Amino acid sequence: MRFLPVSLKTFLVELADLDETLALYASLQAVPIDAIEEMVPAARTLMIRFRPERATAAALAGEIAARDLSARAAPSDRLVEIPVRYDGEDLEEVSRLTGLSVDEVIQRHTESEFIVAFCGFAPGFGYLIGGDASLHVPRRQTPRTRIPAGAVALAGAFSGVYPQASPGGWQIIGVTPLKMWDTRRDPPALLQPGTRVRFYDLAKRPQAATPASSEADSMVEEPADEGDRTTRFTVLAAPMPALFQDGGRIGQTGQGVSASGALDQESLKTANRVVGNAAETACLEITLGGFSFESSGRATIALAGAPCPVTVRDRFGSSFEAATGQPIPLEAGDVVTFGHPTKGMRCYFAVRGGFEVKPVLGSAATDTLAVVGPPPVSAGTVLTISEPAVPMESVSLDEIPMADLPAAGDTVTLDIVMGPRTDWFTDEALDQLCNQDWLVTPQSNRVGIRLAGATPLERIDRTELPSEATATGAIQVPHSGQPVLFLADHPLTGGYPVIATVAEHHLDLAGQIPVNATIRFRPITRFAEIKPEKRPAQGTAGDAKR
Numbered sequence: 001m002r003f004l005p006v007s008l009k010t011f012l013v014e015l016a017d018l019d020e021t022l023a024l025y026a027s028l029q030a031v032p033i034d035a036i037e038e039m040v041p042a043a044r045t046l047m048i049r050f051r052p053e054r055a056t057a058a059a060l061a062g063e064i065a066a067r068d069l070s071a072r073a074a075p076s077d078r079l080v081e082i083p084v085r086y087d088g089e090d091l092e093e094v095s096r097l098t099g100l101s102v103d104e105v106i107q108r109h110t111e112s113e114f115i116v117a118f119c120g121f122a123p124g125f126g127y128l129i130g131g132d133a134s135l136h137v138p139r140r141q142t143p144r145t146r147i148p149a150g151a152v153a154l155a156g157a158f159s160g161v162y163p164q165a166s167p168g169g170w171q172i173i174g175v176t177p178l179k180m181w182d183t184r185r186d187p188p189a190l191l192q193p194g195t196r197v198r199f200y201d202l203a204k205r206p207q208a209a210t211p212a213s214s215e216a217d218s219m220v221e222e223p224a225d226e227g228d229r230t231t232r233f234t235v236l237a238a239p240m241p242a243l244f245q246d247g248g249r250i251g252q253t254g255q256g257v258s259a260s261g262a263l264d265q266e267s268l269k270t271a272n273r274v275v276g277n278a279a280e281t282a283c284l285e286i287t288l289g290g291f292s293f294e295s296s297g298r299a300t301i302a303l304a305g306a307p308c309p310v311t312v313r314d315r316f317g318s319s320f321e322a323a324t325g326q327p328i329p330l331e332a333g334d335v336v337t338f339g340h341p342t343k344g345m346r347c348y349f350a351v352r353g354g355f356e357v358k359p360v361l362g363s364a365a366t367d368t369l370a371v372v373g374p375p376p377v378s379a380g381t382v383l384t385i386s387e388p389a390v391p392m393e394s395v396s397l398d399e400i401p402m403a404d405l406p407a408a409g410d411t412v413t414l415d416i417v418m419g420p421r422t423d424w425f426t427d428e429a430l431d432q433l434c435n436q437d438w439l440v441t442p443q444s445n446r447v448g449i450r451l452a453g454a455t456p457l458e459r460i461d462r463t464e465l466p467s468e469a470t471a472t473g474a475i476q477v478p479h480s481g482q483p484v485l486f487l488a489d490h491p492l493t494g495g496y497p498v499i500a501t502v503a504e505h506h507l508d509l510a511g512q513i514p515v516n517a518t519i520r521f522r523p524i525t526r527f528a529e530i531k532p533e534k535r536p537a538q539g540t541a542g543d544a545k546r
Contacts, residue, residue: 003061003530004420006047007501009037010471011057011530012420013046013064018117018129018157021046023069025118033063040253041118041193042493043127043466061532075115076194082161083202084110084152088172090140094154097137097171106201108132109173114159114197119189119256120467120493123370124163124181126191126256127467131159139464143169150176152199156466161191164371183360183372189255231297233351233383236335239290241376243446244355245348247280248488249363249372258492259472260367263446263511264346267305271350274302274327276388282357282364284349284377289340291349295330299385300352302327306344306405306512311337327352344405344512356384369447369489405509408516411437414506416475418527421465421497425477429457433475433499437518438483444515448476449485451519456481457499467493473502473510475521485519487511 002014015021025041035055040047050060086106095102112135114128139155144167147153151162153170162168163180176199180190191197235242245268248261262268262285269279284291289308303310303324313319315333322328324347330336341347357364357374366373377383406412422430438451457477470476474486476496485502487510502510503524513519 001065003057003064003532005057005417005525005527005530006420006471006498007417007473008504009052010047010049010501011061012468013048013061014420015044015046015069017044019072020044020069022117023072024064024067027067027069027071028064033060035060038251038253040120040469040492042120042468045466045468047469047471049471056533057530058533061530062534065532075196076192078192078194079196079198080190082152082176082178082197082199083205084174084176084199085202086174088152088174090153090171091173094135094137094171094173098134100134105135105173108135109159110199110201112159112198114199116191116193116195116197117158118193119191119254120469121256121491122163122166122181123255123257123372124189124191125160126180126189126193126195126197128159128191128197129157131157133157135159137171139169140171143167147172148175150178150180152176163189187255188361193254229297231295231299231385233293233295233299233385235291235293235377235379235381235383237290237292237337238286238378238381240287241378242284242286242291242349243366243368243376244282244357244364244374245285245366246282246364249361249365249367252361253469253492255361256492257361257370257372258367258488258490260365260370260373260488261363262348262365263488264305264348264508266508267346268348270304270325271302271348274304274325275300275350275352277350277352277354281350281354284355286338286347286349287345289338289347292335292337293383294335295332297332299330300327301330301336302350303338303347304350305347306341308341308347309339311339313337341405343407343514345514346512351385353386353388356386367489368445369491405512406514406517408514411518411520412509412513413520413522414510415503415524416500416521417503417525418500418523419498419525422499422527424459424461424465424497425499426458426460429459429481429499432457433483434521434523437520440513440515440517440519442515446487446489448487448490449510449513449519451483451485453482457483459497461497465495465497467495470494470498471501473504473507474498475500475502485510 004012035050038049112131115130116126117129119126136157147162147168149164151172152174153172155170245262248259272281307324310322313335360373432455436453438453441450443450475483476498477483478496
C-alpha cells in the first residue's frame with residue numbers, strides 16, 4: 001500500500017489490485033473516518049479528499065494502513081439485464097484478438113455475470129468486472145473521436161456501456177437502447193457500484209426499448225401565469241452561452257459525477273454577498289462578456305470576477321455606467337449590457353433572491369463535459385427571479401475590491417503540489433515543467449486548459465496507466481507531452497499520469513487565465529510518498545466514527 005500526494009487536501013492510496021481497492025473502499029464506507037470528505041475508487045487506487053483541519057494526510061494514512069483488507073464485499077442482490085444489438089464496429093477485431101468466432105464472443109459475453117466495480121469517466125459509466133477472461137482485450141491503438149450513446153464495449157479486464165456520445169478507446173461490440181443515465185430516475189445512474197449485470201442478445205430475445213428521455217426536458221419550467229408580478233430577465237445577447245454555476249455537486253462520485261461548479265469560487269461568493277444572497281447561490285458564469293438582457297421589473301444585480309464595463313439603459317433612452325463589485329438597481333424596462341473584460345475570463349452575475357432554476361442532484365451547476373445540470377443560457381432565454389429571503393434593509397451591500405486578474409500576454413505563476421505520478425517522468429521533464437513558460441491555447445475550456453510548451457514532457461514509464469481518479473487542478477500529461485490542466489468539468493477518472501496538481505488556493509486564479517497568457521508552475525512541495533503515522537489515540541481528530 002502506497003500513499004501518494006495529490007494536493008494539499010487530497011491523496012491517492014495505491015493498492016495491489018482492484019480487489020484490495022474495493023475492500024478498502026468498503027471498509028471506509030462501513031466504518032468511516034471523520035476527516036475523510038470524499039472517496040473515488042478506481043482500478044487499483046482510491047483517491048481520498050480530506051479536511052486538513054481535522055487530520056493530517058500522514059495521520060489518515062496511518063489509520064488506513066491498519067485496515068483489514070481480507071474481507072471482500074458481497075455482490076448486491078440487484079441484477080440489471082441489458083439488451084444488446086451485437087453489431088459493434090470492433091466485433092470482428094475482438095474476434096481476431098481473442099481467437100474466438102464472432103458467435104463465440106457474443107455467447108461468452110451474454111453468459112457472463114458482471115459486477116459494477118466503480119463508476120467514472122462519465123455519469124452513469126460503470127466499470128464492469130467478472131466477465132469471461134477470454135474476452136480481455138486491449139484498448140484501440142487510436143481512440144475514436146465519437147462513440148455513440150449506449151455502446152457496449154470491452155477494454156482490458158473491463159466491460160462497460162457508454163452513457164452518452166463521447167470520445168473513447170474501448171472496443172465496441174454492440175449497442176443497447178437502454179438509457180444508462182437519466183436524471184428523472186432515482187438514482188439517475190442505472191448502474192451503481194456492486195450491482196450485478198447481465199447482457200442478452202436482442203436478436204434472440206427481442207424487447208421493446210424504453211423511449212429515451214431528454215435531459216433538457218427535465219429542466220423545462222412550467223409556463224408562467226401572465227398575471228403574476230414576478231421579475232424576469234429576457235436575454236437579448238449571449239455570444240458565448242452563459243452557464244448556471246454554484247458551489248458544485250459534492251458527494252455524487254459513486255454515480256461517476258464530478259463536482260463541477262464555478263471556476264472562480266471566490267468571485268461567485270463575492271457577487272452573492274454584494275446582493276445579500278447565501279454565498280453559494282446559483283449565479284450565471286459569463287465568459288468574455290457581451291451578455292445583454294432586459295428586466296421586466298425591479299431587481300438588484302451584481303457582477304464579480306473578470307472586471308467588465310456595465311451599461312444600463314432605461315426605457316426612456318437614458319443610460320448610466322455601473323461597476324463590478326457593487327449593487328446595481330434595476331427598474332422595469334432597463335436593458336443591461338456587460339462589456340468585454342480587459343483582464344480575466346469569467347464574471348459572475350448574481351441577482352438578489354437568486355435565479356429560479358431546477359437543481360440536478362442537489363446542485364444548479366452545469367457540467368459541460370458530463371452534460372449534467374441546467375441547459376446553457378442563450379439569446380431568447382427568459383430567466384425568472386426568486387423573491388429575496390430577507391428584507392433588503394437588513395443586508396449590508398458594501399463594495400468588495402476586485403482581485404487583479406491576468407490579461408492575454410501576461411505570465412501567471414501557479415503553486416503546484418508534486419504528485420501523484422511525478423516519478424513517471426524524467427528529471428529533465430520535471431525541470432521543464434517548472435522552468436519554461438506554458439502557453440494557454442485556444443483549445444482551453446471549462447474541462448481544462450490545454451498548454452503548449454517549447455519542450456514536451458518526457459516519461460520514464462511508457463506503460464499504460466490503469467484508470468484512476470483525478471482532482472481539479474491536476475496537470476495530466478498525454479502521450480504528446482503537452483500538459484492539460486484540469487478545471488472543474490474534468491472527467492472523474494483518467495488514464496494518463498498526473499505529474500503535479502495546482503494547489504487549492506490557486507484554483508480560482510487558474511479559472512481566470514485567458515487564452516494567450518502563459519503559465520509558470522512553482523512547486524511548493526517535493527515529491528515523496530506520504531509516510532503513515534501511528535494511529536492516533538481515541539478521542540483525537542483522526543478517530544474513526546465507531
